[in-house]
Amino acid sequence: MIELQGLTKRYGEKLAVDGLTCTVRPGIVTGFLGPNGAGKSTTMRMMLDLDRPTHGTVLIDGQHYRQLKDPLRTVGALLDAKAMHGGRSAYNHLLCLAQSNGIPRARVREVLDTVGLTAVAKKRSKGFSLGMGQRLGIAGALLGDPQILMFDEPVNGLDPEGIHWIRNLMKNLAAQGRTVFVSSHLMSEMALTADHLIVIGQGRLLADTSMADFIRQNSRSYVRLRSPEIERLLDVLAGAGITAVTTEDGHLEVDGTESAQLGELAARHKLVLHELSPQQASLEEAFMQLTAESVEYHAHSAPPGGDPRPVAGADAPPDAPPDGGAAPPGGGWGADWRKKKGS
Numbered sequence: 001m002i003e004l005q006g007l008t009k010r011y012g013e014k015l016a017v018d019g020l021t022c023t024v025r026p027g028i029v030t031g032f033l034g035p036n037g038a039g040k041s042t043t044m045r046m047m048l049d050l051d052r053p054t055h056g057t058v059l060i061d062g063q064h065y066r067q068l069k070d071p072l073r074t075v076g077a078l079l080d081a082k083a084m085h086g087g088r089s090a091y092n093h094l095l096c097l098a099q100s101n102g103i104p105r106a107r108v109r110e111v112l113d114t115v116g117l118t119a120v121a122k123k124r125s126k127g128f129s130l131g132m133g134q135r136l137g138i139a140g141a142l143l144g145d146p147q148i149l150m151f152d153e154p155v156n157g158l159d160p161e162g163i164h165w166i167r168n169l170m171k172n173l174a175a176q177g178r179t180v181f182v183s184s185h186l187m188s189e190m191a192l193t194a195d196h197l198i199v200i201g202q203g204r205l206l207a208d209t210s211m212a213d214f215i216r217q218n219s220r221s222y223v224r225l226r227s228p229e230i231e232r233l234l235d236v237l238a239g240a241g242i243t244a245v246t247t248e249d250g251h252l253e254v255d256g257t258e259s260a261q262l263g264e265l266a267a268r269h270k271l272v273l274h275e276l277s278p279q280q281a282s283l284e285e286a287f288m289q290l291t292a293e294s295v296e297y298h299a300h301s302a303p304p305g306g307d308p309r310p311v312a313g314a315d316a317p318p319d320a321p322p323d324g325g326a327a328p329p330g331g332g333w334g335a336d337w338r339k340k341k342g343s
């Protein structure tokens with residue numbers, strides 16, 4: 001297990017990580033979420049002793065990272081897939097890691113096979129695509145067969161098959177009783193992978209809770225109803241003391257009453273329902289709700305005919321277009337700018 005106690009990192013004026021206290025437990029996948037610049041990578045670097053905390057401590061199975069006898073056999077990590085010698089082949093990169101950590105050579109082939117890179121094992125990693133680099137980084141994390149695994153945005157650059165693969169890999173590693181700590185910006189993916197969430201914003205802990213509780217606590221759940229007899233339905237609901245809100249598209253939304261109870265009430269009054277569906281916000285909506293105030297890097301929405309340039313200082317989101325421009329949210333926004341740029 002990984003224990004953080006008052007973990008703090010200051011870079012000059014910038015408080016990147018601010019008194020984080022939490023525990024990452026074995027046997028589950030723990031998602032590490034936060035807006036750009038929240039301090040996720042800095043926290044992970046401090047866990048691996050790559051950055052020295054300004055205050056506080058990180059203990060890995062009760063020890064500081066630097067006290068671990070066999071670090072690679074205790075913690076496997078992928079922080080930066082590009083942090084490798086590009087002139088080395090995938091095989092040699094892993095072999096160097098294995099030899100300097102007392103790991104048998106045969107394990108190199110095993111992990112290359114696990115991540116699907118056997119066919120390109122002899123190719124230099126500088127020619128690898130983003131996704132291949134991520135896979136090689138994951139192979140390095142798995143090399144020492146460690147009980148603790150840490151991945152900083154591992155699905156970056158992976159294709160759908162790769163995303164599916166890493167989701168199952170992380171779940172399997174957790175099911176084997178290992179500690180799996182993973183950061184990601186892909187909320188839909190996290191919702192499918194993580195059992196527990198640690199959410200930070202501007203370096204501070206915002207939530208440390210199960211996935212289900214996180215969504216429940218940070219979003220509204222309600223039941224949506226549709227009926228050809230909407231007026232009668234409203235009367236029946238009012239008669240039962242249930243408040244319903246009529247939406248613009250003619251649906252009813254009811255808070256605080258189970259769908260089963262609503263269905264039975266409608267049946268008792270022989271009301272036809274075309275829809276009776278419990279609605280739960282997605283992880284993404286719950287995340288946006290919780291972190292709204294701690295987002296530092298906002299992209300401005302498109303001003304109609306206004307300045308279409310990307311906001312200075314805004315960090316590009318991982319799925320931003322390669323030219324660094326923000327994706328045009330409305331028809332044609334940005335098109336003029338590109339034309340001008342080219343002319």
Ligand SMILES: Nc1ncnc2c1ncn2[C@@H]1O[C@H](COP(=O)(O)OP(=O)(O)OP(=O)(O)O)[C@@H](O)[C@H]1O
Binds near residue numbers: 015016041
């Ligand atoms: N070496 C450094 N020197 C100065 N400031 C740094 C350094 N590393 C990180 N920071 C700052 O610390 C803050 C946290 O950065 P960090 O990379 O940990 O965020 P993050 O949550 O990983 O963000 P992202 O989601 O964009 O990867 C940022 O404001 C960043 O600019």
Ligand SMILES: [Mg+2]
Binds near residue numbers: 040041042152
């Ligand atoms: Mg980061």
